[in-house]
Each structure stands twice: as C-alpha cells, then as structure tokens.
Amino acid sequence: MNDWTPKPIPSSALAKLPLTAEEGFVLSRLDGSTPVRHLPALTGLPPERIQAILTRLVAHGAVLPAPTPAPMPPPAVPAPRTGAASEEELPTGSEEPLPVEEEEEEAPGDAPAEAAAGNWRQLFERQLHPLPEDERASRARAAEDPELSAFCFDPVPAVIKSVLENTRVGLPHARLIARHHHNPVGLEALCGRAAFASDAGVRRWLVRNPQLPSGLFRRLWSGRRLLEQYKVTMDRDVPEGTRRTAREVMRTRFNTAPAEERVELILHTEGRVLASLVGLAVDGKTAALLCGRTYRSPMLIQNIARWSAAPPALIAHLLKQEAVRRQPQLRLLLQRHPNAPADARRGG
Incomplete structure (x- = not known):
C-alpha cells in the first residue's frame, strides 16, 4: 500500500464533494506522482491518518483506487536503427522554431487545490478573520495546515508576512498567496523569497493578480526570455495594465537580447510579435540568422513584409523563396x- 501513488480524478466535481478541510488539504497535495509513503512528510499527518483519509477520498470518487498488480510485460525488442533521418528532424536552415523552455502551463496540484481552496477560504472567513489582526499574525507564524493554508487568504500584509515566516510554508502556500492576496505590500513580501519568486506556478498567478505592482513585474520579468515575456502580453487572463508593462519590458529586452533569442521570438510567433516592435531595428547577426533560413509559412512572410524595420538583405532573401514565387x-x-x-521594385 505504501508504494501506491494516489491519482486525483480530474473530471470529478471536486468543489461539490463533501470533503472536510483535512481531506481537502490532503487532496491538494496529490499530484499523481507522489507515493503514499511520502505523504506523511509532505502533509505532517501520521501514516495511519493518511490511509484513512485516502480511503474516504476513494469512496468520494475524488481519487482513483489502488490498482491491482499487473503481469510483467515481455521485454521490448528495440527497433533496428537505420541511417534515415527521423520524421521529426528538421533540415538545416528551416524556418521551424528552435526548442524553448516552456513555462509551466498548469502546476500538477492545481486542480485538487482549487477544490480545497473553497474549504480553506471558509475556514478563514468563519473562524480566523473575526480574530484581531495582531492575534492572526501571531497565530499564522506557528500555524499548521489546514489553518496555515487558510491564513493565505488574509488581506492584511502583516499576516501574510507571518505566514511566510512560518517554517512549514511551502510552494502550495506561496501559490495561494500569489493568487488570492490583493495587497501589493504582501506580494512584495512573497517575492522576497527567491525560491517562491522563481516558481512557475507563483509567477503564473502573480501576473493574473490585478494588484501586482508594475515595479515588481519589471524586477521579476526583465531578465526572462523574450518568448516568456511575449506570452504575458498575449494572455487574456492577465490584467491590461500588466500586459502593457510586459510589452514595455519586452521592447527593452529586445534591444539587448542575444541575436538567437530575437530570431527565436520572431519564428515562434510567426512574426506576430513584430507589430509590438515598431520602431526597433535588428543588428547584423540577427539579420544574418534570419537570412540563413528557408521560409514556407505565408503568415510569417506576410508579417515580415509589413515590418518596417525588416533588413534589406532579409527582404531580398524572402523574394527568392519558393513560397513567395508561388504567391504573387x-x-x-x-x-x-x-x-x-x-x-x-522595378520588377513589380
């Protein structure tokens, strides 16, 4: 049983399940890859308590039951290697984008945490919020879950600072604060912890928080890759003020970014980013890298053709492309x- 890895059922209507705050807390820690034997250290609950809670979560239909052992499959026979190139390999000079480290789209524990968050909010509003602020701050400094998670909903920055001083605080709490705390002072305190500020889940919720200060965004995102900055400018879940700051940060970064990163941005967006780069030029290395590729995408060619700063050598290179010859x-x-x-021009 200790080797079983509990897996939450994403399709379950978790918010409607009759879970206790403790059950919701344990459910929020299940990411589909952590075995039962690690849950006591992760949650602070004894093993027998974990087993009882998991049994109830399975009965509620929130977690898949432990699988029965499957027979060992026969050893796989490796396919013979051939000298032919893989279908996924791209010819040198292709316009296809370079590999990029993608931002984490959804953190592994976010789905169950969403269901548990309702319980934590209720716990805060009904039992903790009526307490005086000083008492909440003192209590948050030594709280254990689920109370510690509930304190992440406190609107007072002093309480949030106490939560961050708690030795039990971790990334799940930091993500709750980034999403639900709406005071710039508390968000600044959160990002004072480098481990939290660098977490993809924390950053994802921070940019969607309408109280994120523009100065804090600049400090956290000014050194990140151009493509990551571009994604913020295009995310409709991000408030317009933050998207506007992201565009300014991206333009500033574009002026100093390595040529390879500029090319990566243009190719990955099929040139859509160029509309946000009006008035900015590229250096000779960037132009040379762009001219060293084959172009097949009409969208990319069209966007470059509408880019006023497109280098003359790139325009001449595009005119030689087969895709351009076929489309007048x-x-x-x-x-x-x-x-x-x-x-x-005379030929036109």
Whole structure:
C-alpha cells in the first residue's frame, strides 16, 4: 500500500464533494506522482491518518483506487536503427522554431487545490478573520495546515508576512498567496523569497493578480526570455495594465537580447510579435540568422513584409523563396517594402 501513488480524478466535481478541510488539504497535495509513503512528510499527518483519509477520498470518487498488480510485460525488442533521418528532424536552415523552455502551463496540484481552496477560504472567513489582526499574525507564524493554508487568504500584509515566516510554508502556500492576496505590500513580501519568486506556478498567478505592482513585474520579468515575456502580453487572463508593462519590458529586452533569442521570438510567433516592435531595428547577426533560413509559412512572410524595420538583405532573401514565387500577393508585399532592392521594385 505504501508504494501506491494516489491519482486525483480530474473530471470529478471536486468543489461539490463533501470533503472536510483535512481531506481537502490532503487532496491538494496529490499530484499523481507522489507515493503514499511520502505523504506523511509532505502533509505532517501520521501514516495511519493518511490511509484513512485516502480511503474516504476513494469512496468520494475524488481519487482513483489502488490498482491491482499487473503481469510483467515481455521485454521490448528495440527497433533496428537505420541511417534515415527521423520524421521529426528538421533540415538545416528551416524556418521551424528552435526548442524553448516552456513555462509551466498548469502546476500538477492545481486542480485538487482549487477544490480545497473553497474549504480553506471558509475556514478563514468563519473562524480566523473575526480574530484581531495582531492575534492572526501571531497565530499564522506557528500555524499548521489546514489553518496555515487558510491564513493565505488574509488581506492584511502583516499576516501574510507571518505566514511566510512560518517554517512549514511551502510552494502550495506561496501559490495561494500569489493568487488570492490583493495587497501589493504582501506580494512584495512573497517575492522576497527567491525560491517562491522563481516558481512557475507563483509567477503564473502573480501576473493574473490585478494588484501586482508594475515595479515588481519589471524586477521579476526583465531578465526572462523574450518568448516568456511575449506570452504575458498575449494572455487574456492577465490584467491590461500588466500586459502593457510586459510589452514595455519586452521592447527593452529586445534591444539587448542575444541575436538567437530575437530570431527565436520572431519564428515562434510567426512574426506576430513584430507589430509590438515598431520602431526597433535588428543588428547584423540577427539579420544574418534570419537570412540563413528557408521560409514556407505565408503568415510569417506576410508579417515580415509589413515590418518596417525588416533588413534589406532579409527582404531580398524572402523574394527568392519558393513560397513567395508561388504567391504573387506575397511578392507584391515584399516589392513594396521600403527596404526592397531597387531591381525588385522595378520588377513589380
């Protein structure tokens, strides 16, 4: 039983299940990859208590039951290697984007935590919020879960600072604060912990928090990759003020980023980012890297053709592409570009 890895059922209507605060807390710690034997250290609850809670979660339909042992499969015979290139390999000079470290889209424990958050909020509003602020701050400094998670909903920055001083505080609490605390002072305190500020889940909720100070955003995102900054500018869940700051940060970063990172941004967005880079030029290395690729995407070619800062060498390179030769409207767009070669404009 200790080797069993409990897996939450994503399709369950978790918010409607009759879970206690303790059951919701344990459920929020199940990420589908942590075995039962590690849960006592993760939750602070004794093993027998964990087993009893997991039994009830299975009965509620919130967790898959422990599987029966499956027979050992026969050993796989490796397929013979051939000299042919894999279908996933790209020819040198392709316009396909370079590999990128993607931002974590959804943290593993977020789905069950969403259900448990309702219980923690109720615990805070009904039992903790009526207490005086000084008492809440003192109590938060030594609290254990589920009370510690409930204190993450406190609107007072002093209480949040006490939560962050608690030796039991971890990433799940930091993500709750980033999402539900709406005071810039408390958010600044949260990001004073480097381990929390660098967590993808914390950053995801911070940018969606309408009280995130623009100065804090600049400190946290100014050194991040251009593509990550671009994603913030396009995320509709991010408040417009933060998206506007993200565009400013991205433009500033574009001026100093390595040429490879600029090319990566342009290719991954099929040139859509160029509309946000009006007035910015590229250096010779960036132009050379762009000119060293084959272009097949009409969208990418069209967006470059509408980019006023497109280098003359890049316009000339695009005019030689097979995709441009087959589509007169693309060729006409490029021929009308102010940086198009003179002989190309005469030919149009």
